[in-house]
Amino acid sequence: MSGQYEKPLTIKEAVNAIQSNDFLLPAIQRKFVWTSNQICQLFDSILRGYPINSFMMWEITDSEIKKDYKFYEFLTKYCQRFNEENPYIEINASSKNFKAIIDGQQRLTSLYIGLCSTYAYKQPRVWWPTAYDESVLPPRKLYLDLSQPLDDDESMMYYNFKFLTDIQFEQLNNSGIKNWLCVHDVLNMPNVDLADAILKVVFPELSHRNLSTNSFASETLLKLYMAVHKEQLIHYFNEKSQEVDHVLDVFIRTNSGGTKLAFSDLLMSIAVANWNGDFRKEIENLTNWIYQSQDLGFYIERDWILKTALMLIDEDVRFKVKNFTAERVQQIQTQWEQIKDCIKETFKLIRRFGVNAQSLTSKNAVIPICYYLYQKNDEFGKPLYLTINDLSKQIEQRDKISQWFYMVLLKGVFGGQADSIISSMRRVMKTNLSEPLFPLEKIIKTYEATNKDLRFDDAYIENMLNIQYGEARCRAVLHLLFPELKSTENFHIDHLHPQMLFAKKNITKLQNLTDEQKEFYMNANHWNSISNLHLLNDSLNLSKSDQSLESWIKNNTYSFANKDLLIDDSISLGFADFEDFYKARRQALKQRFIERVYIQNVQQETKSVDLDIDDLEVDDDLLIA
Numbered sequence: 176m177s178g179q180y181e182k183p184l185t186i187k188e189a190v191n192a193i194q195s196n197d198f199l200l201p202a203i204q205r206k207f208v209w210t211s212n213q214i215c216q217l218f219d220s221i222l223r224g225y226p227i228n229s230f231m232m233w234e235i236t237d238s239e240i241k242k243d244y245k246f247y248e249f250l251t252k253y254c255q256r257f258n259e260e261n262p263y264i265e266i267n268a269s270s271k272n273f274k275a276i277i278d279g280q281q282r283l284t285s286l287y288i289g290l291c292s293t294y295a296y297k298q299p300r301v302w303w304p305t306a307y308d309e310s311v312l313p314p315r316k317l318y319l320d321l322s323q324p325l326d327d328d329e330s331m332m333y334y335n336f337k338f339l340t341d342i343q344f345e346q347l348n349n350s351g352i353k354n355w356l357c358v359h360d361v362l363n364m365p366n367v368d369l370a371d372a373i374l375k376v377v378f379p380e381l382s383h384r385n386l387s388t389n390s391f392a393s394e395t396l397l398k399l400y401m402a403v404h405k406e407q408l409i410h411y412f413n414e415k416s417q418e419v420d421h422v423l424d425v426f427i428r429t430n431s432g433g434t435k436l437a438f439s440d441l442l443m444s445i446a447v448a449n450w451n452g453d454f455r456k457e458i459e460n461l462t463n464w465i466y467q468s469q470d471l472g473f474y475i476e477r478d479w480i481l482k483t484a485l486m487l488i489d490e491d492v493r494f495k496v497k498n499f500t501a502e503r504v505q506q507i508q509t510q511w512e513q514i515k516d517c518i519k520e521t522f523k524l525i526r527r528f529g530v531n532a533q534s535l536t537s538k539n540a541v542i543p544i545c546y547y548l549y550q551k552n553d554e555f556g557k558p559l560y561l562t563i564n565d566l567s568k569q570i571e572q573r574d575k576i577s578q579w580f581y582m583v584l585l586k587g588v589f590g591g592q593a594d595s596i597i598s599s600m601r602r603v604m605k606t607n608l609s610e611p612l613f614p615l616e617k618i619i620k621t622y623e624a625t626n627k628d629l630r631f632d633d634a635y636i637e638n639m640l641n642i643q644y645g646e647a648r649c650r651a652v653l654h655l656l657f658p659e660l661k662s663t664e665n666f667h668i669d670h671l672h673p674q675m676l677f678a679k680k681n682i683t684k685l686q687n688l689t690d691e692q693k694e695f696y697m698n699a700n701h702w703n704s705i706s707n708l709h710l711l712n713d714s715l716n717l718s719k720s721d722q723s724l725e726s727w728i729k730n731n732t733y734s735f736a737n738k739d740l741l742i743d744d745s746i747s748l749g750f751a752d753f754e755d756f757y758k759a760r761r762q763a764l765k766q767r768f769i770e771r772v773y774i775q776n777v778q779q780e781t782k783s784v785d786l787d788i789d790d791l792e793v794d795d796d797l798l799i800a
Contacts, residue, residue, distance in 0.1 A: 177416035180229075183407035186221075186286055190362065192274070193249045193287050199264060201233065201275040202245040202447040203426055206259050207284045211294050214285040214317065215336035218358070221402050222334050222395065230279035230411035231425070237417040238268035244419075245447050246275060249287055252314065254295040256466075256474070257307040260459050277414060277426050289317040290362045290403065294338050303474075305467040313340040319399065321384065321392040322354035334395065353384040356396070361403050372400055443477060449504040461515055465522050470665075472532045473522055480518070482594075483542050486601060487514050487549045493594050517549045517560040524548075524563055528577045529666055529710070530584070534650040539589040543600045544576060551608055574658060575613035581655035582629050582772055585639060585648055596627055619773045630775040636768045640761055644668060644703045653710045656767050666710040670702070671740070673721045676750055677702045685751060695754050702753070706761040709740060724748045724756075741767060 184192075192198040220227055235241060247261035276283060288294050293314035297303060304311050315338035325335045339347075339355070347355055364376050377396050378387060386392040402408065416422060447454045458477045465473050478494075484507045485492045507514065521544050525535070535541075548560035553569070562568050583589065589596055603621050607614035619629050631639075642649050649668060660666060675681070682688075682696045695701060711719060715735060719727045725748040728736060737744050741763035746756055 177418075177421070178412055178414035181411060181413045183411070184409040185405060185407055186290070186403045186409065187362065187366075189283060189409045190287055190290055193283065194291075196248060196264065197273050198232075198283070199246040199248060199266075199273050199275055200261055200280055201277070201426075202247070202443075204247070204261075204276065204280050205443070206261065207250050207253060207281065209281045209285050211296060211315070211338045213281075214289055214294065215338070216332060217282060217285050218289055218317070218319075218336050219332040219334045221408065222398050227282060227408065228279075230283070230409060231277040231414060232274040232411050233277050233414045233422055234272065234274050235417075236272045236415075240417060240419065241266045241270050242268040246273075250284055251287070251292045252295075253284075253288055253293070254307065254312055254314070255297055256303070257312065258295075260455055263453055263455070274413070277422070279411070289358050291359055296338075303472075305469075305472065313342070315340050316344075317358040318344065318355045319358055319395070320354055321356050321381070321386055321395055322389060323391055354386060354392070356380075356384075358399075361399055364400060364404070366404055369401070369405070372397060376400055443481065446481070446504045446507070449501040450508055452508075454508075457511065457515075461518065464519065471522055471526055473526075473535065473538075474532065475538065479538055479542075482597075483518060483545055484514055486542050486546050486597065487517065489601075489605075492597055513549070513558070517545055517558070520560040520564055521545045521548055524573070524576070525580065527564065527573075528580060529650055529654040529660070530580070531650070534584075534647050536584055536647045536651075537587070537589040539593045539597060540580065540583050542597055543604065544580065546601055547576070547604050547613060550605065571612055575615050577658070578655070578771065579613065579615050579618065579629075581651045582631075584651045585655070586629055586631075586635075588627050588629065628775065630773040631768070632775045636765055636772075639768065640705050640764060641700065642705055643699070644670065644708055649705070649708065650710075652705055653708065655771055656705075656764055657710060658771070660710055661712075664712040666712055667716040668708055669711045669716055669719060671707050671709055671724045672702060672750060672753055672756070673723065674702070675721060676723070687751070692754060701757055705764060706757050723750055725750070 189198070217227065235246075246264055246266050248264050250259070250261050252258060293316055295309075295312040295314045297312055298310075301311050318337055318339050320335035320337070323335075324333050336358075337355075344355065344357070347353075360380075364380075367375055373393075377393055377400065380396060381387045381389070381392055384392075414422060414425060443455075443458075450457075458480050461480060462475050462477065465471055465475050482492050482494070485503070488503070488506050488510060490503055490506075521541060524544070525541060548563055549558060551559040553559050553562050559569070559572065563572065599621075600618065603618050604614060607617050610617075622628050623630065639648075639652055642652055653668065654660070677696060677699075679697060682693050685693070685696075688696070701707070715731075715733055718731055718733065728748055737746065737748070740760060742756070742759050746752075746759045748756060
């Protein structure tokens with residue numbers, strides 16, 4: 176046996192070990208993922224005497240392991256999206272021995288945050304900032320209401336733990352409410368025996384809060400003090416083996432419960448361990464660039480980066496240990512600068528297509544575009560990603576790629592068995608790299624009559640035309656239908672007949688409408704659907720504002736006319752004739768749809784895509800937004 180259970184620790188001792196770097200995290204650990212509510216529930220469990228399960232440590236004594244593997248400190252001052260990565264610590268062969276956490280990182284980090292750090296998450300009803308903004312993501316400390324237990328709480332918690340900002344706490348204090356105890360204060364209370372704890376800790380603390388006669392407050396504060404300073408709650412198994420393969424096996428087995436360990440977390444650790452430099456920082460910099468760059472704003476997980484890197488170097492994209500060897504990590508590192516540039520140019524491209532963070536319904540759909548741009552050379556023998564965003568070049572390529580992209584987003588092709596469809600689509604593109612343009616027709620042909628058929632039938636087109644303003648697919652539909660719109664401009668989705676005109680009070684004023692016609696007007700399925708929507712650039716959108724469609728078309732100085740809406744001059748644009756306008760434009764849009772997509776003319780029996788057997792042994796799309 177290479178390990179054993181050691182004498183348990185108090186929470187205070189565990190926090191001290193974290194602060195002195197006697198507890199570190201191996202690279203095989205994923206990042207901290209617990210929510211603020213989970214942290215509150217952990218502290219509630221401790222006060223209620225519930226078990227918090229045992230921990231597993233890996234005692235690192237071998238100088239080669241210290242030298243060859245990467246370790247990280249515990250996360251402090253957690254901030255959603257902007258500070259989620261554990262800081263790297265320099266360890267060498269002569270560094271002191273320490274314990275690496277194999278099982279229990281989430282709980283130990285939660286204890287550490289609750290007792291001496293902060294947790295920042297986005298304020299509700301505000302947009303995500305592109306850079307850290309404390310007004311949007313204020314740091315919060317953990318507090319406990321000492322006055323009374325929770326009453327009928329849906330989370331089934333008894334003790335009222337909450338994360339509060341400094342401003343929230345000050346507001347409570349200023350209003351005379353002093354029953355909220357900052358949990359940080361408990362860690363700093365003197366270490367005394369039980370008798371002295373009541374007299375020297377509990378009583379003085381409650382007195383200045385006017386809670387000295389509150390029995391719940393006395394019991395609660397004493398329980399919290401004892402749980403942190405006295406009770407040995409951290410039971411742990413200490414693994415002493417210095418055989419990395421053995422410890423890796425232990426790690427996978429012990430992390431099979433709780434918040435599921437994804438293979439990407441393990442693969443990330445292998446990449447980190449075999450990367451010459453700081454791979455975590457490389458990925459963090461790339462994801463931040465994609466998120467924070469002007470006009471992009473796409474939030475990409477590191478899982479997506481890993482899968483895309485495997486895709487680009489033509490390796491198996493499934494998250495399996497056997498598919499992520501040290502040699503493959505080195506292969507990725509050799510091509511990393513090119514891979515990064517390709518990913519950046521690809522996101523610039525799809526943003527140019529008019530797709531934004533809200534309308535990108537599947538991030539997996541971006542991966543095949545990355546692959547094609549990476550592997551395909553332009554007419555000068557250079558990778559296509561270097562010139563795809565040069566608007567004076569590659570016009571036909573962009574048209575073909577955008578058409579495919581809109582189609583797969585609208586058909587939901589990547590919404591299940593993502594690894595299978597990514598791998599099979601790569602095979603089609605790889606086979607057709609010698610073709611001058613993106614092989615849209617070959618891809619269509621490959622998936623005909625399969626459960627990934629990209630062709631549209633009449634019923635599907637009708638459903639697309641029913642899409643409402645605000646739906647994620649709305650923008651993709653409009654860009655697919657109007658490819659002539661300039662990719663250099665920013666477009667707004669606008670109601671042609673203004674939304675405010677369809678209020679009931681306005682409809683009732685229309686004299687010559689039957690009750691049935693008035694119902695047609697007030698039905699949002701008509702005025703809020705694609706048939707009454709259009710993409711207008713900044714200038715057109717500003718000039719139109721809330722003008723009636725008829726007035727704007729007649730008076731605008733941009734030569735915008737009926738033909739730009741795909742209807743002829745015989746169709747009235749007056750609001751009183753909205754029903755005729757709706758039907759005429761819907762028919763015109765349907766005809767444009769038929770011209771822009773591939774049509775499934777006959778009913779065919781759906782068959783499975785011709786994929787390798789192994790391709791089907793994967794989870795559903797883990798990366799879809």
